[in-house]
Amino acid sequence: MTEAEQAWTDARWRFIEAGGRTTQSFGLGRMLGQIYTFLYLCDEPRCLDDIAEGLAVSKASVSIGVRQLEGWLAVRKVWIKGDRKDFYEAETDFGVILRSGFLESLTKKLNTAGEQLAQVEDSVKQAAAGKNGDGEHLRNIARRLKDARRFHGKLNGLLNNPIVKKLF
Amino acid sequence: MTEAEQAWTDARWRFIEAGGRTTQSFGLGRMLGQIYTFLYLCDEPRCLDDIAEGLAVSKASVSIGVRQLEGWLAVRKVWIKGDRKDFYEAETDFGVILRSGFLESLTKKLNTAGEQLAQVEDSVKQAAAGKNGDGEHLRNIARRLKDARRFHGKLNGLLNNPIVKKLF
DNA sequence: AACAACATTTAGATTTTTTTAAACGATCTG
């Protein structure tokens, strides 16, 4: 192996590890980033065993990770004729991944946050209504929550704005 | 305690827990969300012991969590005359938190990703140069990496775009 | 149908992260 090839092997592994750290820092496990990066650095589809061997990891982990990545449209299953294995390749259009993975999960989280907000806002208003006069404390919080819900609405609108969507 | 007050107490706790799950899902611990939400639902500053008691959690956890939140400008230290304790209050302007916390950390991550990209791209080009003729495999990957770096640049530009910044 | 070649599930092991209690250090008070 030439010196340049050795350097490439090293850099490649560092890159895969960096990918793992990145997904880890976003609260998705380390496997997701490693698997994706591994496939990204292959110019042809690979099967589960290839990936597991390449990452020095069990096939079970890869099986689970690959399924998550498919849900994010970050990898794609590919059939190769005459072979029963499942092959996978990386989606190279990051825009697709951002839109279908990141933005979508963000929107979903925003929705559940909005529901929680509405619930807590409602109950604080009820409690404030009970105490006429001395409920200033509760009324302050109610006001604060109203602001929060307004912000939530703005953010939601922004993410669903077609112009903003096109930016990604 | 009236029924409405009881409902508010319950809703309040569910809200705090939801906040914890949210930060957790973003890869920041659960404490951050719980502490922030707790303070958000107080209309006056609270000291470490109050927070720890309110969340049924040790003071050490709160001490650590509060420091992180300060780094994100999500909470603020407040001095109250005649009291030696440190008091904290929640930043209610979410725009501030988004800009100084979320976007900033995103930019930082993008930068390190960019460096990794440059390194691996460089070494794959070196390795490809070594094999004249049969290095098609490597050249494909080099092309792919070039695209990735272009995307990285676009994204970086977008996040630093003053117009986009103002959206947040 | 029996077998072979896979992918997937799961219970348990491992590793990592989080949390805590206790020690420590710093700052104020009398």
Next chain:
DNA sequence: CAGATCGTTTAAAAAAATCTAAATGTTGTT
């Protein structure tokens, strides 16, 4: 300066997430 009151650090425990080996399920082949 001695004691009291905090916040922080740290070493160890607890909890949670991750990973694996083995079992199970599935699909295709003879």
